[in-house]
Amino acid sequence: MKILRIDMSDLVAKFEELGEYEGLGGRALTSAIISKEVDPLCHPLSTDNKLVIACGLLGGTAAAMSGRTSVGCKSPLTGGIKEANAGGQVGQVLGRLGIAAIVLEGKPKGDDTYKIYINKEGVKIEKDNSLKMLSNYDLIEKMKKEYGEKIACVSIGPAGEMKLSGASVAITDMEIRPTRHAGRGGVGAVMGSKGVKVIVLDDTGTTPRQPKDAEAFKDANKRFVAGLQKHPVTGQGLPAYGTNVLTNIINEVGAYPTYNFKEGRFQGARKISGEVEAELEKQRGGNPTHGCHRGCVIRCSGIYHDKDGHYLTKQPEYETVWALGGNCGIDDIDKIAMMDFLCDNYGLDTIEMGATIAVAMEAGLLNWGDADGAINLLHEVGKGTPLGRIIGNGAAFTGRAFGVERVPVVKGQALPAYDPRAVQGIGVTYATSPMGADHTAGYSIALNVLKTGGFIDPLKPEGQVDLSRNLQIATAFIDSTGMCLFIAFALLDQPETNQALLDMLNAFYGWTMTDKDVVEYGKKVLKFERDFNTRAGFTKQHDRLPRFFYKEPIPPHNVVFQVKDEELDQVFNW
Numbered sequence: 220m221k222i223l224r225i226d227m228s229d230l231v232a233k234f235e236e237l238g239e240y241e242g243l244g245g246r247a248l249t250s251a252i253i254s255k256e257v258d259p260l261c262h263p264l265s266t267d268n269k270l271v272i273a274c275g276l277l278g279g280t281a282a283a284m285s286g287r288t289s290v291g292c293k294s295p296l297t298g299g300i301k302e303a304n305a306g307g308q309v310g311q312v313l314g315r316l317g318i319a320a321i322v323l324e325g326k327p328k329g330d331d332t333y334k335i336y337i338n339k340e341g342v343k344i345e346k347d348n349s350l351k352m353l354s355n356y357d358l359i360e361k362m363k364k365e366y367g368e369k370i371a372c373v374s375i376g377p378a379g380e381m382k383l384s385g386a387s388v389a390i391t392d393m394e395i396r397p398t399r400h401a402g403r404g405g406v407g408a409v410m411g412s413k414g415v416k417v418i419v420l421d422d423t424g425t426t427p428r429q430p431k432d433a434e435a436f437k438d439a440n441k442r443f444v445a446g447l448q449k450h451p452v453t454g455q456g457l458p459a460y461g462t463n464v465l466t467n468i469i470n471e472v473g474a475y476p477t478y479n480f481k482e483g484r485f486q487g488a489r490k491i492s493g494e495v496e497a498e499l500e501k502q503r504g505g506n507p508t509h510g511c512h513r514g515c516v517i518r519c520s521g522i523y524h525d526k527d528g529h530y531l532t533k534q535p536e537y538e539t540v541w542a543l544g545g546n547c548g549i550d551d552i553d554k555i556a557m558m559d560f561l562c563d564n565y566g567l568d569t570i571e572m573g574a575t576i577a578v579a580m581e582a583g584l585l586n587w588g589d590a591d592g593a594i595n596l597l598h599e600v601g602k603g604t605p606l607g608r609i610i611g612n613g614a615a616f617t618g619r620a621f622g623v624e625r626v627p628v629v630k631g632q633a634l635p636a637y638d639p640r641a642v643q644g645i646g647v648t649y650a651t652s653p654m655g656a657d658h659t660a661g662y663s664i665a666l667n668v669l670k671t672g673g674f675i676d677p678l679k680p681e682g683q684v685d686l687s688r689n690l691q692i693a694t695a696f697i698d699s700t701g702m703c704l705f706i707a708f709a710l711l712d713q714p715e716t717n718q719a720l721l722d723m724l725n726a727f728y729g730w731t732m733t734d735k736d737v738v739e740y741g742k743k744v745l746k747f748e749r750d751f752n753t754r755a756g757f758t759k760q761h762d763r764l765p766r767f768f769y770k771e772p773i774p775p776h777n778v779v780f781q782v783k784d785e786e787l788d789q790v791f792n793w
Contacts, residue, residue, distance in 0.1 A: 221317055222235050222319055225324065227324065227325045227333070227414055229325070230333075232335075242728075244274065244276035244277075245274065245287065245289040245701050247695070247740070249272075250302055250748050250751075251747050252320065252322060253291050253300055253301075254748065256269060257292075259756075260755065263293045263298070263405070263412075266326045269292060270322070271289075271290070271323075272289075273289045274287075274288060274313040274701055275287055275289070275310060276724065277723070279311055279315040279316075280314065281437075282514070283443060283514050284447070284516065284702050285310070285514065285701045285702055286511075286514060286701065286703075287305065287306060289302050289401075290304075290305070293409075293751075294404035295409065296405040296615075296655070297404060297631045297632050298631065300748045303403045305390045305400055305402075306512055306520065308371040309371045310512070311371075312422045315426070316337065318337070326412055326413050326414060327414040332346070333416065334347045334415075336366065338420075339423070355375075355397035355563060358374055359417075363395060368395065370391075370421050371419075372419055373420070379407030379411035383408055383567075383612050384616065385567050385568050385610075386566050386568075387400040387406065392511050397564075398532065399511050400563065402568035402571070403654070403655075405568075431728065431729040432729070439719045442715065446709045447706060450708055452705075452709075453706070453708050457517050459508065461536070462519055463535065463540050465493070466488055467489065469668065470488035473641050473774070473775045474642045474668070476541070479546065479574075479577040479581045480767075480768075482773065483641050485548075487544075487545070487548075488545060490550040491551075491555060496521070500521050500522065505521060505534075507534060509534070511533075515703070517703065525556075526553065532559045536569075538658070540552070540555055542573020543593065546577045547576050549593065554591070557594060558590075558593060565601040570635050571614060572600075574613075574614040574627060574633030578621070578625075578626055579617055579621065581623050582617075582622070584621070614626055614633040615631045615632075624767075625767050627765060628765065629650055629655050629656040632654070634649055637658060639764055640779055640780050641677060641778065642664060643781060646782060650762050650787050651787055653749055660691055660694055661686075663687055665690075680782040680783070684782065688790050692741035692745065695741040695742075695745050696744070700720070749791060762787050
């Protein structure tokens, strides 16, 4: 495996050995490169920032669930380090091409737009201004006509070209559609600053990466898959209803943020639930059970058709349905699906956009529940109007532009779909993750709500710091393997499935990794990230939730966030 460095200042590509980055993959690799090579005080859109696109430790192998891609940089949204994670085909294709990471460096002198084509023969960097401001779907259709149907693409939409802080990086799925997004932190703006519109990857003529011990690897993979298939979350709930199975569950426990985090239950939740979504998909000829990459056995990504039975978008995820739905008082699943498509097409983070539209509603720009108004706002972003550029730069920016006090962000990044007052553990993760508010950084919902791997009362502060710490460490490791984070449900409940994952890694690399080594690996990743943020000027005061969470009780439980600041300061004291 090699690192591919592409310097956009002089349009030169070169392969190099992993060297000091040996043994790192996925998030560990992106965070190590950013922490060691990027000036923490640089402007995120300057020539000094880098964009790193990495497959996981098991990317390009026959391991099930191993197709995730990590995208890292200094974030234009938070000003700190960022790793945004996506499904789709790119992680596997990178691995098969022998590329551990692509590092985009420098930036072109003019305003030309470039495409990069990579196959087993090498790298081609070409100027192509015909691609300027194309939407993601149109862009990928053009790439398919040019390079054939056996490609995987990394791309940005107009939002990335405009360098908006809500811009995502799109990754194509099995159908070569730009539906999987490294959404958070404005990574698309950094790709745009490098002048790169699309990276086309073609693994024709390559073979999967081979393990050191083929028999042991095959056996471990088989045990790993069996564990996932027998677990109720990964074997039943997610395949049947996708991630949106959570809408009714989180609404029922009173942790579903509604009307810009004013209430914990949404009256229209049932209309936009995973159960309703899956039924509609079946009726219209879509598919509620579908993998986002080859080798996925959970298959929580569906295909959503419109009322006329035509493809509209991938199955909108729980976070998307909440952000563009319940949080804005919108209970029309078709309108939410249209907004999901628009975000993917323009290249925008659905969580950031949903939170931003709710802030705009709080400012009086729209009425609560105005789905058509919300759709129009997304079109404004895509067109780059002055209002669109405000919205496209996220919730914190929009809050400042319109004088809104209640803006749900940490380190400038919008909170996802769980209220930290009703699930105190996720509040600790939101506050302290180096990434800004991020549910995936330490998903306490597993234990606070779903009772996977144990139970810690979500309404009480006791035990939440230890819970978040342990989950953040474990997650940093899983994000480095290239595995989908949803495997964690089975790992928490089934020691044998956890062991199967370790056995797979050990058989592949010839390692002797134990649970203790996993903990040390996760800590190492978090140290890279924390060190970068400290040098970028972050202090313990940045590891805090907005003060309204401490002052405004949320119905129905009428609780506030109770974990004290001095306890939050202990999360990384291991």
